[in-house]
Structures are given as structure tokens and as C-alpha cells.
Amino acid sequence: VTVRRRASEVAASVAALAVALxxxxxxGWSGSPVRLHAPGAALWAGIAAVVAVxxxxxxxGDSGRSFLASAALCLALVALVEAAIVFVSFxxxxxxxx
Amino acid sequence: xxxxxxxxxxxxxxxxxxxxAIALAAxxxxxxxxxxxxxxxxxGAVQLDRTINGAADGLNSERQGGMFAxxxxxxxxxxxxxxxxxxxxxSSFYPVALDDDRGTFIYIPLLAHYAGTxxxxxxxKWFFICFFVPLLLVYPLLIYGVTDSVVAAGxxxxxxxxNSSFFRTSGIFWIPAxxxxxxxxxxxxxxxxxxxxxxxxxxxxxxxxxFASSMRANAALGFVGGAILLVLLRLxxxxxxxxxxxxxxxxxxSISSFAIHAVQVQRDAVVGHDFTSPYPNGHPFWHNGYIxxxxxxxxxxxxxxxxxxxxxxxxxxxxxxxxxKRYERAxxxxxxxxxxxxxxxxxxxxxVKAGVMLGLVAHWYPFAVLLVPxxxxxxxxxxxxxxxxxxxxxxxxxxxxxxxxxxxxEIPEIQSGWYGFGLFLWIxxxxxxARPAEHWAVAYLRRRGANRQERLRxxxxxxxxxxxxxxxxxxxxxxxxxxxxxxxxxRAATRAVESARGLRKLRTLSRLxxxxxxxxxxxxxxxxxxxxxxxxxxxxxxxxLVDAASIQGTLVSRWQLDQGVPQGWHEFAxxxxxxEGELLVRTRPSKYGLQLSSPPRVLEPGHYVVAVDGSVGAxxxxxxxxxxxxxxxxxYAFYSAHAPFADSRRMALxxxxxxxxxxxxxxxxxxxxxxxxxxxxxxxxxxxxxxxxQLNLPSAYYTPTTAVAE
Numbered sequence: 001v002t003v004r005r006r007a008s009e010v011a012a013s014v015a016a017l018a019v020a021l022x023x024x025x026x027x028g029w030s031g032s033p034v035r036l037h038a039p040g041a042a043l044w045a046g047i048a049a050v051v052a053v054x055x056x057x058x059x060x061g062d063s064g065r066s067f068l069a070s071a072a073l074c075l076a077l078v079a080l081v082e083a084a085i086v087f088v089s090f091x092x093x094x095x096x097x098x
Numbered sequence: 099x100x101x102x103x104x105x106x107x108x109x110x111x112x113x114x115x116x117x118x119a120i121a122l123a124a125x126x127x128x129x130x131x132x133x134x135x136x137x138x139x140x141x142g143a144v145q146l147d148r149t150i151n152g153a154a155d156g157l158n159s160e161r162q163g164g165m166f167a168x169x170x171x172x173x174x175x176x177x178x179x180x181x182x183x184x185x186x187x188x189s190s191f192y193p194v195a196l197d198d199d200r201g202t203f204i205y206i207p208l209l210a211h212y213a214g215t216x217x218x219x220x221x222x223k224w225f226f227i228c229f230f231v232p233l234l235l236v237y238p239l240l241i242y243g244v245t246d247s248v249v250a251a252g253x254x255x256x257x258x259x260x261n262s263s264f265f266r267t268s269g270i271f272w273i274p275a276x277x278x279x280x281x282x283x284x285x286x287x288x289x290x291x292x293x294x295x296x297x298x299x300x301x302x303x304x305x306x307x308x309f310a311s312s313m314r315a316n317a318a319l320g321f322v323g324g325a326i327l328l329v330l331l332r333l334x335x336x337x338x339x340x341x342x343x344x345x346x347x348x349x350x351x352s353i354s355s356f357a358i359h360a361v362q363v364q365r366d367a368v369v370g371h372d373f374t375s376p377y378p379n380g381h382p383f384w385h386n387g388y389i390x391x392x393x394x395x396x397x398x399x400x401x402x403x404x405x406x407x408x409x410x411x412x413x414x415x416x417x418x419x420x421x422x423k424r425y426e427r428a429x430x431x432x433x434x435x436x437x438x439x440x441x442x443x444x445x446x447x448x449x450v451k452a453g454v455m456l457g458l459v460a461h462w463y464p465f466a467v468l469l470v471p472x473x474x475x476x477x478x479x480x481x482x483x484x485x486x487x488x489x490x491x492x493x494x495x496x497x498x499x500x501x502x503x504x505x506x507x508e509i510p511e512i513q514s515g516w517y518g519f520g521l522f523l524w525i526x527x528x529x530x531x532a533r534p535a536e537h538w539a540v541a542y543l544r545r546r547g548a549n550r551q552e553r554l555r556x557x558x559x560x561x562x563x564x565x566x567x568x569x570x571x572x573x574x575x576x577x578x579x580x581x582x583x584x585x586x587x588x589r590a591a592t593r594a595v596e597s598a599r600g601l602r603k604l605r606t607l608s609r610l611x612x613x614x615x616x617x618x619x620x621x622x623x624x625x626x627x628x629x630x631x632x633x634x635x636x637x638x639x640x641x642x643l644v645d646a647a648s649i650q651g652t653l654v655s656r657w658q659l660d661q662g663v664p665q666g667w668h669e670f671a672x673x674x675x676x677x678e679g680e681l682l683v684r685t686r687p688s689k690y691g692l693q694l695s696s697p698p699r700v701l702e703p704g705h706y707v708v709a710v711d712g713s714v715g716a717x718x719x720x721x722x723x724x725x726x727x728x729x730x731x732x733x734y735a736f737y738s739a740h741a742p743f744a745d746s747r748r749m750a751l752x753x754x755x756x757x758x759x760x761x762x763x764x765x766x767x768x769x770x771x772x773x774x775x776x777x778x779x780x781x782x783x784x785x786x787x788x789x790x791x792q793l794n795l796p797s798a799y800y801t802p803t804t805a806v807a808e
Contacts, residue, residue: 024348028356030379038360067338071345074301078352081305085357086364089178089204092211097177097368 013068020048020075045079153222156268193373197421201312245529268510275518304349311354320493457627575603632770636738651787666697698726713743717775718768
């Protein structure tokens with residue numbers, strides 16, 4: 001979506017937002033229909049963050065697209081923090097626990 | 099900004115040492131405040147390190163046990179939130195902190211693992227210092243940013259440091275206070291310098307709040323309420339507002355709910371057992387609510403104890419085990435049923451507890467209670483202050499709700515958030531009050547050299563003229579009201595009411611009346627709250643009276659008190675008087691002060707019952723059995739004047755002895771407010787029951803550590 005962004009101006013930002021939201025909820029929300037482990041959540045959150053940064057570079061400063069990209073970046077960072085808490089909690093336990 | 103520009107101008111208009119010093123300080127104020135914060139933080143760190151002894155004292159043995167168990171497992175490279183139960187050759191994992199907020203049970207064992215120590219006092223002390231000292235560092239800058247007051251910025255870290263003694267040894271219960279003290283000024287700073295981009299700063303702070311809430315439930319909920327209000331007020335479109343609210347809410351749930359749940363699910367995958375889904379994600383809610391129902395003396399059998407809540411849940415659902423979700427559902431049903439059947443009892447309890455909570459603020463911060471209503475109702479900047487107050491008041495509501503729903507006991511475990519809110523409000527009110535005075539002082543210095551008339555004419559609004567204005571407004575209000583009343587009596591009433599000037603004066607008067615009513619109400623709540631809390635403490639602690647006929651067993655000793663204090667007894671009471679076959683005792687006012695004690699007597703191992711024939715006229719009585727040589731308490735029971743005394747009922751105490759022990763019977767004052775009590779006593783009887791405890795009394799089992807020499 002990011003590469004073919006001509007199809008829609010905001011599509012990449014919306015996609016990044018959705019991916020970040022999934023990464024956030026799928027790791028820790030007890031009612032989530034999708035389940036992710038911490039590495040998966042961190043990976044998807046990282047992808048969402050990269051797309052959001054690219055979008056932020058391309059969007060005009062005060063546009064709706066810029067707001068969506070900022071929101072996506074924000075959610076992706078929150079999801080990364082969430083995954084980091086899980087990683088750190090299991091750090092003494094080692095990689096087998098994660 | 100105006101304040102600082104004025105300060106620069108002092109140096110330009112006054113080239114003396116003072117003027118130049120003020121201008122220099124104003125130019126480098128940020129650096130100066132940061133340096134000042136650094137000095138205070140260094141002093142604070144040293145002082146906290148020296149004064150905090152027993153940082154784990156605030157945690158009960160169950161919490162400490164959970165942390166130690168988790169430390170052992172983490173050190174053995176096991177999963178977090180787990181203990182290891184070893185029996186013989188087999189061992190099995192068990193979950194820890196099932197009835198608590200999980201965050202600290204993750205972070206403290208991790209800290210212990212990397213620090214290489216299991217000394218909980220040391221760990222919790224440094225955990226507190228690491229969070230609290232940065233607060234001292236940034237507070238001068240933060241408070242100056244919020245209030246523009248150098249006085250408040252200078253005083254703030256010292257006020258923080260001196261008031262931290264309430265929670266510094268509370269284990270982990272200082273977290274809500276810390277969250278309020280850090281996040282509320284940041285919220286006000288964001289509100290003051292608002293730009294739409296600062297939404298992202300709010301989200302970041304919500305994540306920090308979520309981290310705090312993972313250690314203590316809803317620690318930063320008040321901040322989130324204020325942040326949501328700010329977003330709703332300041333963002334331009336509804337779509338943006340809703341998006342902003344959703345982002346803040348998600349950020350607030352990110353660690354406290356999502357990450358903690360993810361850690362538990364991962365832990366379950368490692369140990370191969372579901373320890374997560376049967377239990378709530380934090381500490382039990384309805385369990386604490388049920389305990390709160392028993393705060394006031396009531397005929398429905400609610401007692402403010404864990405045992406009472408467990409029994410109620412068992413009656414509602416015999417299969418409900420503490421602290422499962424099923425247990426919580428059972429108590430929720432009990433609570434809501436009570437609310438439906440006895441709504442006034444529940445609501446009355448909430449109102450009384452809210453009064454006690456309000457009174458605590460007057461007890462902690464009396465000057466804030468005087469200042470805040472006046473500053474919110476008067477002054478040129480009152481609207482700005484009201485806006486700031488509306489943003490932070492959510493934190494107060496959340497803090498107060500904790501005590502209203504559970505118990506308003508003055509302990510950090512319950513009061514931390516409320517205490518932190520009050521402390522921040524106290525610092526904020528100092529800034530609100532000091533700012534106009536500082537503004538005036540700076541402008542005064544600017545005008546040095548001009549003649550007095552010139553100076554006074556050009557001075558900006560300040561407290562002194564403002565107070566004079568208030569006085570004249572009040573005076574005009576009084577005169578105007580008198581004139582209005584005269585008008586009503588002489589002319590048509592409508593003309594007086596329609597007078598706009600009259601209304602303005604009335605408004606000033608009504609504001610003053612409102613401020614006075616708020617202040618008086620809070621101070622009244624303080625005095626009445628202490629009495630209410632004392633009454634609740636009697637109710638929480640007092641034992642049931644026992645039917646005299648049910649006390650059986652071999653007579654060991656009988657002391658008749660109707661003829662006076664028996665021979666061999668020691669008397670420490672304020673006054674003892676024989677009256678109509680009874681002994682009237684007026685105690686000394688100390689809280690648990692000993693009033694009468696029997697001569698010690700060696701008792702063989704077995705089960706014993708002490709029965710006191712008499713009643714409590716005012717205050718309370720503690721009957722205790724003490725190991726005389728060791729001065730250690732074997733068992734005790736409390737009775738208060740509220741108990742249903744009758745000739746056929748006795749105040750009773752039961753205990754078991756494992757070895758021969760030299761025992762004295764002690765009668766002590768039991769006065770929560772350290773007042774004198776009044777008792778009427780007839781006899782004290784000690785019996786030995788051969789078949790163990792026959793009464794419905796809790797029995798203490800006592801093993802002396804030294805042998806008795808006859």
C-alpha cells in the first residue's frame with residue numbers, strides 16, 4: 001500500500017494504524033480474536049512504525065493523512081513498549097520462555 | 099513570560115546590585131531552577147537513604163511471601179509471577195499475586211535478580227528513591243512552568259520531601275501518590291502551552307500512567323480523566339477528539355492491562371497450566387467493596403474484615419473460592435442485592451465515608467483547604483485557576499472514591515492517591531497565591547527611583563489592592579443589600595431585584611458565603627470524621643459478648659471487684675470508686691493504657707477462658723492475658739460501650755497454652771481517640787476448659803519461649 005500510494009492518499013496511514021492496533025491488542029487483550037506472541041507483536045509493530053514514519057515524511061504537516069500517520073506511529077510505539085515489557089519480564093528465564 | 103520580561107526590565111531600570119541580580123536570574127531561570135532541583139534531589143536522596151528503615155513494613159506477610167517466592171523462581175531462570183512448591187522429590191509451580199496488582203511482583207523480582215539481593219527492605223527503599231528523587235529534580239521547573247511562581251517553585255521540592263513521610267515506608271503503596279504528583283503538573287503544563295501536537299505527549303504520559311497502574315490499580319486514572327477532558331476541550335473537530343480519546347485510553351491500558359495479561363498468558367504457556375483465566379487481572383474489586391459495607395455499625399451482619407467477605411461469598415455461592423472471578427461475581431451479587439434492598443444504608447455509608455475522606459484533607463493540608471476555595475472564587479485569574487482545577491480534580495475523585503468504596507482508613511494502602519492529589523493541590527495553591535504577589539514585587543522594583551505617588555499609580559493589580567477591592571465590594575454589597583431591603587419595604591420589590599449593580603454585589607457576597615461554607619464544611623468533616631472513624635474502629639475490632647451460662651470448666655481463679663480492687667492487683671486507673679456492689683473505673687486517657695492487672699499465676703498447658711462480669715459505660719475495654727515474665731501478650735479481646743451488655747452476658751477471652759506459663763489478666767483502656775473510658779466491674783473469673791474451646795470465640799495458641807520457674 002505504501003509503494004502504490006497513488007490509489008489512496010491515506011490508505012498507507014490507515015493500514016499502518018490498523019497493523020499497529022492489531023499488534024497492540026493481539027498481544028494482550030484477553031478477548032482478542034487474533035493471538036500474537038511478543039516477538040510477532042514486536043515485528044508487526046515495527047513494520048507499522050516504519051510505514052508510519054515514511055507516511056509522515058510524505059504527508060503535509062497539518063493534513064488528515066499526517067494525523068493518521070502520527071496516530072499509527074504512536075500506537076506502534078505503544079505496542080512496542082507493551083512487547084518490551086513482556087520481553088524484559090522473561091529476560092532471566094531465557095529465550096525458551098519467549 | 100510577562101513575569102520574566104518584567105524581571106529583565108528591573109535590571110534595566112535599576113542598575114543596582116539587586117536589580118542586576120534579578121535580571122540575571124530571570125535570564126537564566128530555567129538553568130537555575132534545574133540546578134536548584136539537582137541540589138534538592140541530591141539532599142533528598144541522602145536523606146531518604148538515611149531515614150527509610152523497613153521499607154517493606156507496609157506490605158503484609160502474604161505480599162512479601164509472594165515476592166520472595168517469585169524472586170527464587172526468577173533467580174532459577176523460571177518464569178515471572180510464579181512460585182515453586184517443592185514437596186519431596188516433586189515440585190510444582192504455583193501463581194503468585196492472584197489477588198493483587200501484578201506489576202510489582204514482576205518488577206521487584208527482576209530488580210532483585212539483577213541487583214543480586216533478596217533483601218526486600220533494600221530493594222523497596224531504592225525502588226522508591228529511584229522514582230521519587232527524579233520528581234524532586236524536575237519539580238522546581240515543573241511548578242514554575244505551571245504557576246509562574248518562583249516562590250512555589252522553590253518551596254515545592256521541600257514540601258514534597260517533608261510530606262513523603264506518609265508513604266515512604268509503605269512498600270509499594272506510594273505509587274498512586276507518585277503518579278499524581280508527576281502526571282498532574284505535566285498535564286497542566288501541556289494545557290497551558292497547548293498545541294494539537296501535544297496530543298502525542300499526552301499519549302506518552304498515559305503509557306507512563308499505565309506503568310504506574312500496573313503496580314497499583316487505577317493509579318493514573320485521574321490523570322487520564324483530565325487528559326481526556328483537555329482533548330475534548332481543545333481539539334477542533336469531533337473526529338479528532340474521538341481519535342484522541344481512543345488513543346489515550348489504549349495507551350492507558352497498554353501496560354496495566356494488555357502487557358500484564360500477556361505476561362501471565364506467556365507464564366501459563368511455560369508452566370503448562372492456566373493460572374490466568376479463572377482470576378481477575380488485578381486485586382479483587384467487590385471483595386473490597388463488601389468490606390466497605392461493614393464500615394458503619396449495622397444490623398445486617400456486615401463486618402469490615404476479610405473473613406466476613408469470605409463467609410458472605412460462601413453463603414452466596416458455596417463453590418466460589420477466593421480470589422476467582424466466580425468469587426467476585428458472588429460478592430457483586432451480594433453487594434448489588436444490598437444496594438437494592440437497603441439503598442439508604444449503602445448510600446449513607448458512602449456519604450459518611452466521603453465526609454471522613456474530606457476531613458482527612460483538612461487534617462493533612464489545612465492551609466490548602468483555606469486557600470483553594472478563595473483562590474477559585476476571587477482574583478483576576480480565577481477562571482484560569484478553575485480550568486486548571488477542573489483538569490486535576492479527576493485525580494481527587496478517583497483517590498476519594500477508593501476510600502468511599504472500601505474503608506477511609508488513614509493508611510497509604512488506601513489513601514495514597516488522595517494524599518498525592520491533596521499534596522499537589524497544596525503546592526499549586528501556593529503558586530496561585532504567590533504569583534500575583536511576585537508580579538507586584540517585581541513591578542515595584544522596576545519603579546524604584548520614581549516618586550511614591552508615581553510608583554503606586556503604576557503598580558499592577560496585586561494582593562493588597564485586590565484585598566482592598568474585595569473589602570470595598572463586600573462593604574458596598576452590605577450597604578447595597580441594606581438599601582435594597584429598604585427599597586423593597588418602601589418601593590416596588592421588582593425594581594431592587596432588577597438592579598444589575600445589586601446583583602453584582604450579591605454575587606460577591608454569595609461567593610464569600612460559598613467559600614466560607616466549603617472551608618467550614620471541610621473542617622467540620624475533619625472533626626466529625628475522627629469520631630466516625632473511631633466508632634468504626636470499635637465496630638471493626640470488638641468481640642461478641644458471651645452468655646454466662648455457656649462458660650463451663652474448672653474454676654482456676656475468681657476475683658470479686660464489687661468490694662474494691664482485690665488484694666494483689668495493681669491499679670493504674672485515674673479513679674476507682676465502689677458504688678452499689680460494683681466497681682466504677684474511670685481510666686486514664688492513653689489509647690491502650692493499662693488500668694488494672696491481676697497478680698501473675700502459673701497455668702498448666704490447656705485451654706482457658708477469662709470472663710469479665712461488668713459493662714463499658716463510655717469508650718472501650720481491652721481484656722488481655724499476658725505472659726508476665728516476658729511481658730508478652732498471650733491473647734486479647736476488645737469491647738466497647740456499643741456492645742449489648744446484660745447481666746447474663748460476659749466479656750470473654752479464650753486462649754490455649756502449650757507449656758506452663760505465668761499469666762496475668764490485664765484490663766486496659768481501649769480508646770481510639772485516646773480519651774478516658776468508664777467501666778463498671780463486678781468480677782473477673784478464670785476457668786480451665788478440659789475439652790478445648792466450647793465457646794464461639796477465636797482462641798489464641800501461645801507457646802512461651804522460656805520455661806517458667808515456680
